Amino acid sequence: MAAATPAAHAAATTLVLDAQENYYLPTEGEGPNLDLGITASGGNAHDVSVAVDASSLAGKATMVVTGDCVSTGTLKVRCDVGPLSGREPIDPFFLKPTAAAKAGDTGAITYTATASDAATVTGKTNVLAGGPKLVRRPYPALKGIAPGAVFERTPAFANTGTAPADKGVMLLVQDSEGVSLARDHSNCHYSDRPDVGAWCRFATPVAPGTAYETDAPLRYTASKDTMYGYNTYVVWPAGATAPDSFDPSDFPETGTGAPLGLKPAAPGSKFTGSGYGTFATTQHADYQALGDTVQGKAGQTTSITVGVRNNGPGRMDFQWTDADNSGTFVVTPPAGTTITGAPGPGEQGDPGPLWNCTPGKAGAKSYTCNIASTDFRPGDFVTQQFTVRIDRVVPGAHGSVRAVDNPQYPHRDNNTANNTAAITVKATGPATPSTTASPPATATANPSGSGTGTRNGTTAGGGLAATGTDETLLRTGTAALLVTGGTLVYLTARRARPQRGR
Known part of the structure; x- marks a missing residue:
């Protein structure tokens, strides 16, 4: 849609305008952004500028200038490109109809592109009010x-x-x-x-x-x-x-x-x-719950790491939708133990990942944790480390980790035998309750308020870490010190395979 000036003005480098043939101005609302581009062909061009004139639509449309263009009058803009090598898209404006505009009204948008070392070229886009929809x-x-x-x-x-x-x-x-x-x-x-x-x-x-x-x-x-x-x-x-x-x-x-x-x-x-x-x-994913063992003496605080692995063959990929998890897992501590140090919702350790379990308090009977991964592939696993206090020795006590469907997007697990795993206890000492409770772990607020899931990785920490990670914070070998129950605890995080972005 470009026309060059006379050949006597031609240079080794030529400008080529890429303008749409038609622009349809709606009779109400606003029209689309104008498509426009310019290319330097045969070499580089300098001091490139494009003047755009839609003044033939005066009284029928108003202009909203966008991009890096500047207004030079009513329904006119200038877009300074500068040095140009190859193609440069231009986002000059979009049009809004006036009350006087009616279906069938016509006009034109004209273009003049100049450079200090290339011939001037011109082009045109036809405008029709109404048009096809x-x-x-x-x-x-x-x-x-x-x-x-x-x-x-x-x-x-x-x-x-x-x-x-x-x-x-x-x-x-x-x-x-x-x-x-x-x-x-x-x-x-x-x-x-x-x-x-x-x-x-x-x-x-x-x-x-x-x-x-x-x-x-x-x-x-x-x-x-x-x-x-x-x-x-x-x-x-x-x-x-x-x-x-x-x-x-x-x-x-x-x-x-x-x-x-x-x-x-x-x-x-x-x-x-x-x-x-x-x-x-009809593909399914076999979710395997991952349990652990509470080991220590009565009155002692220790830690466990529990979670879920996707054994496949299905891939739970929700990068395209608003699904915020690939299911959940419910953690129930064994009798005689207490999960301690739960941060509040939206809080995290530094540089620990976002807390993805509810409730956000210590001492709950159970916790429901999101498998906060929008791309949970076969072989991937998501884990949560909990701090656990052994209050008393209860012979034969065990808790559980149970994988649960996202009801909107079920993983259709046909192997239910491994959906639940035990949290066992190996404790020594007198069967008397502890009289001193550990205070909740402190945590700092997550500035973004969001996190993403891990893949083939484990989150760990003396306070409550979580299945979700913040890519800008979670890096191999990072660590920070938290204070919980009067004890310095390292909060660490690792990832065995990097997240694949799109």
């Missing part, structure tokens, strides 16, 4: 998918706007980890990253009041360890503002099969605007 049909929630099986999704959308998408539409599909999209269609471009997916272009004009769906379903294969996930898609008019997450360079591969097309669908209330749907496979 493409709303999507949600995907149904799918359940009972066999591990490693193929399942299908069919995108569908309707044009509820006032103008046609006369140049066709664009489709972008994105998915959670754990599924792979079949590369079936020659008009679609695919990514190697599952969460990026693919995009396809359709030349079919979409008139107002009509609805379409793809003429073949998209085919997905769930990986064998996947338990939960999602699929989603967006649709927009070709030449109009693309989603912020869309970058064509993320999709280097083209499908080899027949082109994917569109076929008419019945319009109706089922087109709610969201192209999102979850899925669940």
Whole structure:
């Protein structure tokens, strides 16, 4: 969409404007951010600046300047880029309609790009008030998918706007980890990253009041360890503002099969605007409770480390949703013992991790601890170290650690024999209760108020540590001193395998 000035002014380096063809101004609310970019081709350019002029929309729209651009008049901005090597995206503004704007009003946004050592180029974006409005049909929630099986999704959308998408539409599909999209269609471009997916272009004009769906379903294969996930898609008019997450360079591969097309669908209330749907496979995860032994003399305070391991084969991956845990484990101390030093909710030792158990007080009959991991893979384990006071010797006493489902996302454990583990006692001394109680451990507030789960790692401490960790605080070999019950205690934390970010 760029035009250069006369060739006599040309230089070794040329500027190329990347501007969208159409901008659809809504008749109420606010429009999308304008897509704009500039590239230095053939070398570096200097003192690059782009002037943007939308004054043809005076009285019909107002401008909200964004990015690093500055206003130079009514509906005008200047965006100073400076030295340019390669491509630079520009985020100049978005438009809001005035009360006088009505569907069908037109205008234009013009661009002039200059540099001290490259020819001036110009470009234009057409503006239409109203325009097409493409709303999507949600995907149904799918359940009972066999591990490693193929399942299908069919995108569908309707044009509820006032103008046609006369140049066709664009489709972008994105998915959670754990599924792979079949590369079936020659008009679609695919990514190697599952969460990026693919995009396809359709030349079919979409008139107002009509609805379409793809003429073949998209085919997905769930990986064998996947338990939960999602699929989603967006649709927009070709030449109009693309989603912020869309970058064509993320999709280097083209499908080899027949082109994917569109076929008419019945319009109706089922087109709610969201192209999102979850899925669940039948895969399960074997949660093994991890117990320990309380050892010491009557009246002595010691520690235990308990928790849960995921023995697989399923992976509890909730990086894509608002699930805050992969289940819980309930810790019940043995008779004759007391768990001491529980910090209050949201408190932690320094540099100890966030406390993820309730209640946040010492002396409770039991504690429920979150498996605070949004990606709990086979082989991963989450542990909690407790300080325990042996009040008296009770022959045969034992407590327990019990793994419990997240009811919204159950791990469907089919091996219940290892869901509970014992906390045993090896105590010596007279069977008389201790008369001196240890005071609660002190703790400092977590500035972020949040934490994440460990993987293949253990949290430990003389006070109550927790399954959640703060990446900025938890590092191998870190330690701090806490004072509890008049005794200096080291609060340590380690991680056997680093957290894999996305």
